[in-house]
Amino acid sequence: LTRQLSSTGFTKHDAYIDGKWIPADNGDRFKVTNPATGEVISHVPNMGEIEATRAIERAGEAFQTWRKYTGKERSSILYKWHSLIVEHHMELARLLTTENGKPLSDATTETLYGASFLEWFSGEARRMYGDVIPTPAANKRILAIKQPIGVASLICPWNFPVAMVTRKAGAALAAGCSIVIKPAEDTPLCSLALTELAEEAGVPPGVLNVVTCSRENAPSVGKVMCEHPLVGAVSFTGSTDVGKILLEQSAKGVKKCSMELGGNAAFIVFNSAKVDKAVAAAVASKFRCSGQTCVCTNRILVQDGVYEEFVAKFTNAVEALAMGNGLDEGINLGPVINQRAVEKVERLVNDAVSKGSMVKTGGKRHKKGGNFYEATVLTNINETMEISREEIFGPVAPIIRFQTEEEAVRVANSTSYGLAGYFFTEDMSQLWRVAEKLEVGMIGINDGLITASTVEAPLGGVKQSGLGREGSKYGVDEFTELKYLCIGGI
Numbered sequence: 056l057t058r059q060l061s062s063t064g065f066t067k068h069d070a071y072i073d074g075k076w077i078p079a080d081n082g083d084r085f086k087v088t089n090p091a092t093g094e095v096i097s098h099v100p101n102m103g104e105i106e107a108t109r110a111i112e113r114a115g116e117a118f119q120t121w122r123k124y125t126g127k128e129r130s131s132i133l134y135k136w137h138s139l140i141v142e143h144h145m146e147l148a149r150l151l152t153t154e155n156g157k158p159l160s161d162a163t164t165e166t167l168y169g170a171s172f173l174e175w176f177s178g179e180a181r182r183m184y185g186d187v188i189p190t191p192a193a194n195k196r197i198l199a200i201k202q203p204i205g206v207a208s209l210i211c212p213w214n215f216p217v218a219m220v221t222r223k224a225g226a227a228l229a230a231g232c233s234i235v236i237k238p239a240e241d242t243p244l245c246s247l248a249l250t251e252l253a254e255e256a257g258v259p260p261g262v263l264n265v266v267t268c269s270r271e272n273a274p275s276v277g278k279v280m281c282e283h284p285l286v287g288a289v290s291f292t293g294s295t296d297v298g299k300i301l302l303e304q305s306a307k308g309v310k311k312c313s314m315e316l317g318g319n320a321a322f323i324v325f326n327s328a329k330v331d332k333a334v335a336a337a338v339a340s341k342f343r344c345s346g347q348t349c350v351c352t353n354r355i356l357v358q359d360g361v362y363e364e365f366v367a368k369f370t371n372a373v374e375a376l377a378m379g380n381g382l383d384e385g386i387n388l389g390p391v392i393n394q395r396a397v398e399k400v401e402r403l404v405n406d407a408v409s410k411g412s413m414v415k416t417g418g419k420r421h422k423k424g425g426n427f428y429e430a431t432v433l434t435n436i437n438e439t440m441e442i443s444r445e446e447i448f449g450p451v452a453p454i455i456r457f458q459t460e461e462e463a464v465r466v467a468n469s470t471s472y473g474l475a476g477y478f479f480t481e482d483m484s485q486l487w488r489v490a491e492k493l494e495v496g497m498i499g500i501n502d503g504l505i506t507a508s509t510v511e512a513p514l515g516g517v518k519q520s521g522l523g524r525e526g527s528k529y530g531v532d533e534f535t536e537l538k539y540l541c542i543g544g545i
């Protein structure tokens with residue numbers, strides 16, 4: 056254990072099944088590294104199909120008692136878990152930065168955001184209302200009740216190693232499901248730390264399980280998590296490619312799936328926009344987590360009349376961002392998560408430049424080396440470039456110039472993704488027109504941060520960006536079944 060890690064106060068390096076901290080059956084472990092320094096910070100169990108199956112079976116047993124807890128009982132455990140995260144949020148934030156690389160201030164925000172999902176769903180646990188429905192037959196009554204769906208498989212990403220876990224776990228546990236969490240291989244330690252707190256909060260053995268595994272084992276663990284008969288729901292956040300594999304596997308057993316997949320968000324700045332506000336919002340939405348959130352701006356579309364002004368101010372703002380180790384003071388941008396991510400960003404930028412794009416700033420690996428890539432602004436982007444179609448997931452902002460509203464909407468929608476979109480306008484009728492035409496699940500209108508700390512809002516995408524909604528009053532629906540009761544002979 057390095058000094059860095061033990062300073063966080065969290066010490067768990069094993070997986071968690073049926074209330075026990077355990078290694079893999081064969082003792083195999085995989086490395087977790089700090090993306091800012093390359094330092095190995097832990098070795099966690101490299102589990103496989105056998106341990107995943109066992110975790111699901113134990114969760115299946117625990118489900119039978121957990122589902123009988125009253126909403127109020129589940130609520131108070133979730134609330135306790137929330138309070139413990141809040142109490143330890145600074146330590147958790149340090150751990151998050153250490154394994155994910157995002158600046159400590161962002162990590163701190165995330166831990167509190169993560170905790171807030173548990174606070175929210177602790178309330179929802181008490182509000183699992185059904186319906187009393189008017190009947191067409193005088194001697195009958197109709198009811199619809201909500202019931203938990205069974206064991207929920209939660210396959211989580213590395214970009215929000217706390218908040219994506221609590222967002223899924225909070226909803227599933229509130230609904231009365233037991234859960235098996237598979238954290239991303241880059242960031243398993245936050246899940247283990249959260250579990251340590253869940254245990255302390257009184258989540259009973261078997262109700263919450265964590266199966267850690269390497270990238271190599273993810274397909275076989277994922278397959279069991281989708282196909283096991285005890286699994287009722289699969290909730291995934293990650294890439295569209297992996298989401299499609301999981302959907303295919305889940306189809307065999309007709310599992311309920313909620314998928315938050317990739318995005319290709321357009322950020323549109325219309326002529327009437329307040330340019331300074333648009334610049335600040337575009338920087339925030341593009342560079343949060345070094346461009347590695349699924350709702351991050353992927354393409355910036357700027358109308359002719361404000362183009363020159365926007366590009367100049369935006370480039371200046373990007374050049375002012377400080378890149379470095381997220382644990383250091385005053386850092387705005389951390390590294391990207393791993394070498395695979397650096398290579399992807401490099402490939403997209405080189406492809407764009409080879410097809411005529413201009414580099415306004417950045418455009419290459421950072422002199423710090425490792426996983427650092429310079430904050431980059433590209434102009435002269437056209438639709439033949441891969442960067443205009445693929446999710447970048449890195450600190451690169453491609454800017455496209457447009458003339459008319461129709462053109463902006465067409466370009467924004469010309470993607471198979473449909474997660475988030477943003478636009479800036481002071482024209483009220485344009486606001487409604489564009490909001491209704493954009494093919495996305497979430498829109499920031501004169502706002503660049505739509506998901507931060509907003510547990511009340513329904514989060515999710517359309518088209519190939521996903522299925523279902525997380526957070527909000529709709530979030531628990533992904534983990535429940537609606538049962539119709541017809542009472543006759545009245």
Ligand code: ADP
Nearest residue numbers: 210211212238239240273274277292293294297
């Ligand atoms: P990224 O490429 O950014 O790592 P992924 O979608 O590949 O995004 O990863 C998100 C999550 O999906 C991680 O927990 C990862 O381990 C998991 N994963 C990757 N491939 C598979 C798979 N074939 N089956 C199940 N889970 C997978």
